[in-house]
Amino acid sequence: MQLIRNGKFVADDFATVGDEDALPDGAVIVSLERWQKERDALTARNTPLGVRLKSGQEPSAIADDLDKLKVVALEFPVYRNGRAYSYARLLRERHGYTGEVRAVGNVLRDQFHFMVRCGFDALEVADNITPEIWAESVGAFSLSYQPATDGREPVLSLRQRLAARASAREAV
C-alpha cells in the first residue's frame, strides 16, 4: 500500500493498529470501537490520532471528537460500496472537519476523481499506482455539473459567469 496525500506520494506517518495490538510509539489510527473504549488513554499519549470507520459506522459517532483527530479513515470494503462518499462529505460539510479524510480499503484508480471531489485528501492505494496513473485518473474530467466538497466551480455557475460577462460586453 502507498499513501497519496494532497496529490503527493508520501510515507505513511500513521500506523494503523488492530484492536488487540499493542500501541506503537507515534501516530496511530485505531478502530471506532477502540477509540470509544480507550479515548482517555489515547488522548493522553499526546501523539497524533486517527480513527478508522467501517462502512455503516457514521461520522456522527465521532462528531464530538473531531478536534482531537488528525485523521479520519473511511473504509471502502468493496468498490461497489459507496457509503463513504457520503460520510466524507458529511465530515467536511456538516461537521466542518478540516483534518485528513483518508480513503482506505478497496480504493480503485477509476474512483480517485470521485473521492477527491467528495473531500478525501488522502488515499491508500495499491502499489501499482504511479504518479502518472494518479494524474490521469484524478484529472479525467476537467468540469463538473454538480457542486461537491472540492470547491470546484460547477458548470452551472460557469455558465452564469459567462452569461454575465457577455451581457456586460453588450452593455459597453
Place this chain on the structure above:
Amino acid sequence: MYRYDEFDYQIVNERVAQFRGQVARRLSGELTEDEFKPLRLMNGVYLQLHAYMIRVAIPYGTLSSKQLRMLAHIGRKYDRGYGHFTTRQNLQFNWPALKDMPDLLHDLATVEMHAIQTSGNCIRNVTSDQYAGAAKDEIEDPRIVSEIIRQWSTFHPEFSFLPRKFKIAVSGTPDDRAAIRVHDIGIQIVRDGKDAIGYEIYVGGGLGRTPMIGKKIADFVPKEDLLAYLEAIMRVYNMYGRRDNIYKARIKILVHEIGAEEMKRQVDVEFAEIRKTGALHLPAEEVARIQAYFAPPGYETLPDESTELNKAVLADRDFANWVKSNVAAHKVPGYAIVNISLKPIGGTPGDCSSDQMDAVADIAEKYSFDELRVTHEQNLTLADVRKKDLPAVHAALKAAGLATANINLITDQIACPGLDYCALANARSIPLAQQISERFSDLDRQHDIGELKINTSGCINACGHHHVGHIGILGVDKKGVEYYQVTLGGAADEKTAIGDIVGPAFTEEQIVDAIETIVTTYLGLRQPGERFIDTYRRTGIDPFKESLYATH
C-alpha cells in the same frame, strides 16, 4: 430540444477519452474482465449471452433526426443493421465488438449523445412522457426538469456507487405516461394554490422480484429546491440502503422497511441541512436557459379540422384504423401526435432497422420539426404533426414498414429481450410476444378488444414490466423447462397497480391459448365502453381464474 454548450461537449468528450483508455487496458490484458466490469457498466457496456451489448442513453426519450440517423449509421457500421429500443427509452446495440466501443462512443458524441450511466449502480437515464410539450393537460414540459436532473446526476461523485441502480421518471401531466410510481423516484409536476409550479415526489416504486408502488413523500417541492431535495433522498439511500443483499438493495426496500413516514422524516432533515448551504439552489435563470431549448416549435395557425384528413379517413380504411389507434390529440389546433408502432405482427417488440431509423428521421425532419421521442412502451412518437400531413406521414411510414395500427392494442406488447439475448433470463420472451401477436393479428378483432396491454418478462427482474401489464406474463424456469406465470390487472398509469397472480403457470404450449381464454372471458363480461382493465377492476380475478382453470 436541448443543445450542448461547450461544457457539455467537453464532459462527454473527456468521457470518451477515458473509456478509450479503459478499453485499451482491458484489451491489453492489464485489466481482467472482473476489474473491467464496473468500468464498462458505467458506460452502458454489458457482457450478454453472446456478445458485448451497449445501451445508448436517450435522455427523456428525445431525439433529433440527426441523432437518429447517427444511430442508424452505428447500427450499420458496428452492429447488424438494427437497434433495439428499450423500456427506459434507450437504444441497445447487441453485437458491437469491444474494440469498436470507443469509436462508437466517439461517433455518438459528435451528435451530443453518449452511454453514460445507462448501467451500473448510479442514477440512470431520466425518463419522461413521450407527449411532452404536446399534451393538452400539461402543467409544464417535463423535459426541462429532466435535463436539469440529467446534468446534476452525471458523474455525481457521491452517488456513482449506490447500493443499486437508481431510476427517476418525470410526468408533467396528471395522466401518467412515464410510469412514475414504479420508479425509485417519481416526480409529478404540480401547481400549488398560488399558481407556482413545483414537484410532488414519490419514492420507492419499482418492479423486479419485489414489486412496489412508490409512496408520496412530498406534496410540493419548489422549483429552486428540487436538486437539494433529490440530493437529500439520494444521501439517505446511499447511507442506509442495504448492501448485504443485492435483491434488497433498492430504495423500495428501504422505504418498505423503515416506512414512508420515517423516510420522509429523514429526507426532510437532510434536505433542511443541504438547503442551508445554498449550493444546490437552482437559479431561475438556469431554469429559463434550459426552458428556452424546449420552447414550442413554430406552430402554424391552423383550423383544428382538416378536410384532407377527413377525406383520407373516409377513403382509406387502413389509414382510418391507423388514425384511430396511433394518433393522439394535440394541444395546438390543427396538430396531432403520431405514435409509430415498433410492434409489427410477428416482429420483435422495440426492434428497428437502420433503414427504418433513417426513414423515421426523414419523416420527423419533414413533418415534425426535426424531432421525435422514444416511448417506455418501446415505440416512437412524432409529437407535432399537422393533421393535414397525416395521410402523407402514414404513407411514408407504410413504405418503411412502420404503419402497424396497433398502439395500445393487444399486439402492442412490451417484451424484454429474454433468453434469446439476456444472460439473466430463464425463459424466452420474444418468441412468445411473436406468437401472441400472430394469434391476434386480425386488426378488426384487435380494435374490438380495445386497449389491452400485455407485458412479458423472461425473468423475475421484470425488464418487460410484466407486473404492470393489464395482462402480465413472467417466464419462469422449472427444472430446465420454460413456464409462464400470468398476472392480471396491472397498470403503470396514474392508477398504478401491481397485477395479481392468476394461478399455476402455463407451459409454452398452453400460454397463448390461456391469453385467448382471458380475452374471451373479458369480452363476455364487459359492459359497453369498458376497457379490459376497467372490467377487471369491476369483476376481480375470479371469473378469469374460473375460465382458465376450469376442469372439463
